[in-house]
Amino acid sequence: MPGINGTDYTMRIFNSDGSEPEMCGNGVRCFARFIAELENLQGKQSFTVHTGAGLIVPEIQDDGQVKVDMGEPILKASDVPTRLPANKDQSAVKSELNVDGITWNVTCVSMGNPHCVTFGTKGGENLQVDELNLAEIGPKFEHHEVFPARTNTEFVQVFSPSHVKMRVWERGAGATLACGTGACAVVVAAVLEGHAGRNCTVDLPGGPLQIEWREQDNHVYMTGPAEVIHHKVVKVQARKEDVEILGCLAFSLSVHISD
Numbered sequence: 001m002p003g004i005n006g007t008d009y010t011m012r013i014f015n016s017d018g019s020e021p022e023m024c025g026n027g028v029r030c031f032a033r034f035i036a037e038l039e040n041l042q043g044k045q046s047f048t049v050h051t052g053a054g055l056i057v058p059e060i061q062d063d064g065q066v067k068v069d070m071g072e073p074i075l076k077a078s079d080v081p082t083r084l085p086a087n088k089d090q091s092a093v094k095s096e097l098n099v100d101g102i103t104w105n106v107t108c109v110s111m112g113n114p115h116c117v118t119f120g121t122k123g124g125e126n127l128q129v130d131e132l133n134l135a136e137i138g139p140k141f142e143h144h145e146v147f148p149a150r151t152n153t154e155f156v157q158v159f160s161p162s163h164v165k166m167r168v169w170e171r172g173a174g175a176t177l178a179c180g181t182g183a184c185a186v187v188v189a190a191v192l193e194g195h196a197g198r199n200c201t202v203d204l205p206g207g208p209l210q211i212e213w214r215e216q217d218n219h220v221y222m223t224g225p226a227e228v229i230h231h232k233v234v235k236v237q238a239r240k241e242d243v244e245i246l247g248c249l250a251f252s253l254s255v256h257i258s259d
């Protein structure tokens, strides 16, 4: 599937610590909304976006939401990557991770970028995510020795097989209001651990996302909002070769997701 009018789109994203992740779920929804505005697209439209995680396919819905084909999750532990001992099928699903003497059950999933998903400690109750001190515990997961590329970590509370709530500590960014790739990883982990079905509403501090891990093609689909809140042209002194970078800057200043 080509870009609109033959244009090939590429998205790059930077964390607040300056590191460059492979992918960003919220970012790609904003990117799609930006392209829709730029190209004056009407109705249902989809196109392809090159990212560090491969080709991603967003589709603008009739109701303005953006549905994104996020591709297949990567479960092979060494590819996530994690040094946690792999299960027989090479995954790190429901593995034990020791953090400061406490054993957490974790499932590691890559959506192009690495995620460590936990539903709680070994033998513990269903996690009450609002009670967690993310600033204290998050960095211990992010920089744990079993994550050679660091990790994003999602802490998940299960309400029902189709409704969960998560809080996230992001690699390179800390606690954030939402994480699209994280919400996808959460549903994959929830299915694999038997906590939820393949269609889930994931509540995040910034608002809900609809996630489907489709059995037919093994792809994860994320649906959520992306709204323009401000248009502004920013003039920055730059050399000719920096023009590509300026395009990204204007995008991030002019588009913001509702969360």
Ligand SMILES: N[C@@H](CCC[C@H](N)C(=O)O)C(=O)O
Pocket: 015, 020, 021, 022, 023, 024, 025, 026, 027, 113, 114, 152, 170, 171, 172, 173, 176, 178, 179, 180, 181, 182
């Ligand atoms: N911090 C992440 C990249 C950003 C993820 C993003 N918030 C999302 O919506 O997916 C990383 O370093 O992988």
